[in-house]
Amino acid sequence: MLKRVIPFAHELLQQSVKPGEFVIDATAGNGYDTVMLASLVGPSGHVFSFDIQKQAVDNTVSRLKEQHLEQATVIHDGHEHLEDYLPEEALFNLGGAIFNLGYLPGSDKQVVTIPETTIAAVESILKHLKEERLCVLVVYHGHPGGEEEKNALLQYLSELDQKTYQVLKYQFINQKNNPPFLLAIEKKKTRS
Ligand SMILES: C[S@@+](CC[C@H](N)C(=O)[O-])C[C@H]1O[C@@H](n2cnc3c(N)ncnc32)[C@H](O)[C@@H]1O
Secondary structure, three states, X not given: OOOOHHHHHHHHHHHHOOOOOEEEEOOOOOOHHHHHHHHHHOOOOEEEEEOOOHHHHHHHXXXXXXXXXXXXXXXXXXXXXXHHOOOHHHOOOEEEEEEXXXXXXXXXXOOEOOHHHHHHHHHHHHHHEEEEEEXXXXXXXXXXXXXXXXXXXXXXXXXXXXXXXXXXXXXXXXXXXXXXXXXXXXXXXXXX
16 A cells, blocks of 8 residues: 555656656666656656766666667766756756665665765755656665765755745655655745
8 A cells, every 4th residue: 555665756756747847867876767757758858867977877878778768868977066967948947856865776885875965966956946846855874874864864854944845754664774765845836
């Protein structure tokens, strides 16, 4: 009955993202989320996908090719620089975003997302997100440094103005070994 964290993240984005929109995969990894987002935006939309590891960029490009999806650009740079890559039409016009925090499965476990750059990227995304749209984060935190990133992120998100954002935490509380949990930030509609 209760959805696991990743299927729930995808379900939320299916509700948020519309065909033709610009969206962000902040942590490309093996490309699963980029492919999911590319399918949601369709040929008239575009996914901007970021990763600091060449292997992740290559894996994501291959996965897109396999699926014959062309509506994605995979950028070999940190998500904290995402504003440098957005075209003018995407500014203040994002339909959604996803992060998978932690390390790339099957790769160098030393390369992990870190609090400063994760929070900088979340800030940029929230600035450019449309109203009534979501930024979703899947938080893996069992690795060295994961606890610090989790705490910094929870602190930052818990202080977001509730008039502008509502923030959900979705977590199974009786599982052992630091299972991942989900954070979803909705930018609310401002009343005029
Ligand atoms: C948990 S994995 C992502 C899994 C991926 N979403 C998938 O579907 O396979 C986390 C990724 O974040 C990347 N990463 C770490 N720091 C980053 C940064 N500053 N900007 C972008 N990607 C980063 C890592 O290289 C790693 O590939």
